[in-house]
Amino acid sequence: MEKGAPHCYVAVDEKRDLVYAANYHKGQVLVYKRKEDGSLLLSDVDQHSGQGPHENQASPHVHFTDLTPDHYLVTCDLGTDQVITYDLDSEGKLSKLYTYHSQPGAGSRHIIFHNHYKIAYLICELNSTIEVLIYDGVGEFERMQVISTLPEGYKGFNGTAAIRLSKDGKYLYASNRGHDSIAVYTILADGSLELLEIVPTHGQTPRDFDLTPDQEFVIAVHQDSDNATVFKRNPETGRLAELSNDFHIPEAVCIRFAN
DSSP states (O other): OOSSSOOSEEEEETTTTEEEEEETTTTEEEEEEEOTTSOEEEEEEEEOOOOOSSTTOSSOOEEEEEEOTTSOEEEEETTTTEEEEEEEOTTOOEEEEEEEEOSTTOOEEEEEEOSSSSEEEEEETTTTEEEEEEEOSSSOEEEEEEEESSOTTOOSOOEEEEEEEOTTSSEEEEEEETTTEEEEEEEOTTSOEEEEEEEEOSSSOOOEEEEOTTSSEEEEEOTTTOEEEEEEEOTTTOOEEEEEEEEEOTTOOOOOOOO
16 A cells, blocks of 8 residues: 555545545555455545644654544644544545644644544643544534643653543543553543543553453553553443453554454
8 A cells, every 4th residue: 555654544434435544654644445356546645734843743744544423534643733624525535624733742643532422532642631622513623621641740751642432431541651551531521521540551652452342341552561451440430450461462552352
């Protein structure tokens, strides 16, 4: 698909038979048409431009691209502090709809949508925050809250990574690389967040984690310590209790559960 600068995120649109990709190093959003034999044909490319105030923001860095609940394409650009939404046709041609600007130097990384409210949660890598956004359903966002993923007073290096939502929509989880922890939040009635706890993952660089399909456990995988940590999750309170951290997985960067 791409030589020299591989894609960092890929999403599949089963309804349109399209595949979306984010290219971090080139700062591009790419759309591929999926052919009957499963091969991909490039349909469109949007080249981002600009930069941000942080030393890691000298150029665009598209880190995420996927569909909104109403089937617009949404992208997060860590290099320009932007969340851009697109409309697209059945052939995958892009039309830019709206650009949301996160806080300067925040580093927009990933975005997820609440299962019940018109709310989205944007995790920002460079300033270790989550921005709670009101989503109007036609591609536009409005900031409602900014909350840290770190304990008060922490001064060490950190970069956020993964963000997950419980199926019941009551709790949100985010991982910290550097502080090496998972921040747990209660989701309030208006969709805003209240910090519940921050638990250590007992590994180095928890780049990804996920809730098991039954929502009973959380598994965090570490890129730099070659281990996975398993937590027992309390579905009523959202809290995590560590069960083990000695499962060996070399340089793990992603975890998914098979259907």
